[in-house]
Amino acid sequence: MTFNQDIEFMLSKFSHEIRNPLTTLYSTVQLIEMKHPEVKEFNHWSSLSYDIEYMNQLLDELSNFAKSERLNPETFDFRSFLEHLSLSFAASIAQSEVEYTSKIDSSITQITGDKTKLQEVFFNLLKNAFDAAKSNGTIYLSATLENDDIVVIVQDTGCGISEEQLPTIFDPFVTYKKQGTGLGLAICDHIVKAHGGTITVESTEGVGTTFRVTLKAEYKCYEESAD
Numbered sequence: 236m237t238f239n240q241d242i243e244f245m246l247s248k249f250s251h252e253i254r255n256p257l258t259t260l261y262s263t264v265q266l267i268e269m270k271h272p273e274v275k276e277f278n279h280w281s282s283l284s285y286d287i288e289y290m291n292q293l294l295d296e297l298s299n300f301a302k303s304e305r306l307n308p309e310t311f312d313f314r315s316f317l318e319h320l321s322l323s324f325a326a327s328i329a330q331s332e333v334e335y336t337s338k339i340d341s342s343i344t345q346i347t348g349d350k351t352k353l354q355e356v357f358f359n360l361l362k363n364a365f366d367a368a369k370s371n372g373t374i375y376l377s378a379t380l381e382n383d384d385i386v387v388i389v390q391d392t393g394c395g396i397s398e399e400q401l402p403t404i405f406d407p408f409v410t411y412k413k414q415g416t417g418l419g420l421a422i423c424d425h426i427v428k429a430h431g432g433t434i435t436v437e438s439t440e441g442v443g444t445t446f447r448v449t450l451k452a453e454y455k456c457y458e459e460s461a462d
């Protein structure tokens with residue numbers, strides 16, 4: 236699938252059009268609950284709200300996907316950015332059995348890029364690693380400077396990816412999870428490429444997975460025209 240502005244327009248319009256009736260549906264459910272609190276006792280009532288919430292999340296993912304190549308660049312300290320992100324991820328999984336470690340090279344300094352979108356890239360990779368490692372695996376994040384490249388590695392000792400599935404995982408809407416959208420890695424791929432970087436994966440089923448993101452340390456994003 237080639238990503239272009241027509242697809243971006245179509246996806247934005249599509250998610251916008253669905254969000255309106257969904258918002259009405261959500262308000263109606265809230266109203267019914269308020270006027271008739273006994274409905275909460277009905278079987279499947281809670282799954283109604285859950286499904287609406289899930290559809291909202293899908294629409295958020297869809298808009299993120301549509302906007303993934305539109306950069307809002309700024310120059311920022313990539314090292315402290317990654318340190319914050321790493322701390323926040325560690326806090327989010329603190330209650331789990333998963334062991335998380337990170338090593339961020341002190342030589343990493345500034346980068347020009349879209350901070351919010353890059354944050355999304357690493358959160359998506361870490362979330363996938365967590366989903367894979369789940370019960371008692373390990374996750375390791377490292378960032379090093381190699382020549383002019385910043386190399387960030389997200390590695391896990393989770394379930395790994397089969398040889399058949401591996402070539403498909405960056406395709407939009409390809410998921411092997413019960414509740415996945417299959418947009419996470421497609422978004423990562425678009426964002427990293429829009430920064431002039433690369434994203435690659437190596438995985439062995441039953442052993443684990445390593446994602447490697449390379450970003451140009453001195454890369455300057457182009458400014459988007461305001462059309």
Ligand SMILES: Nc1ncnc2c1ncn2[C@@H]1O[C@H](COP(=O)(O)OP(=O)(O)OP(=O)(O)O)[C@@H](O)[C@H]1O
Pocket residue numbers: 296359363364367391393394395396404405409410411412414415416417418419420421444
């Ligand atoms: N670290 C990993 N270990 C094992 N499998 C992975 C890993 N990262 C990605 N995958 C596989 O790649 C598929 C696509 O990942 P992607 O992030 O695009 O979508 P998803 O995680 O299924 O859905 P979502 O991101 O919306 O939660 C996943 O369903 C999973 O099978």
Ligand SMILES: [Mg+2]
Pocket residue numbers: 359362363419420
């Ligand atoms: Mg994902």
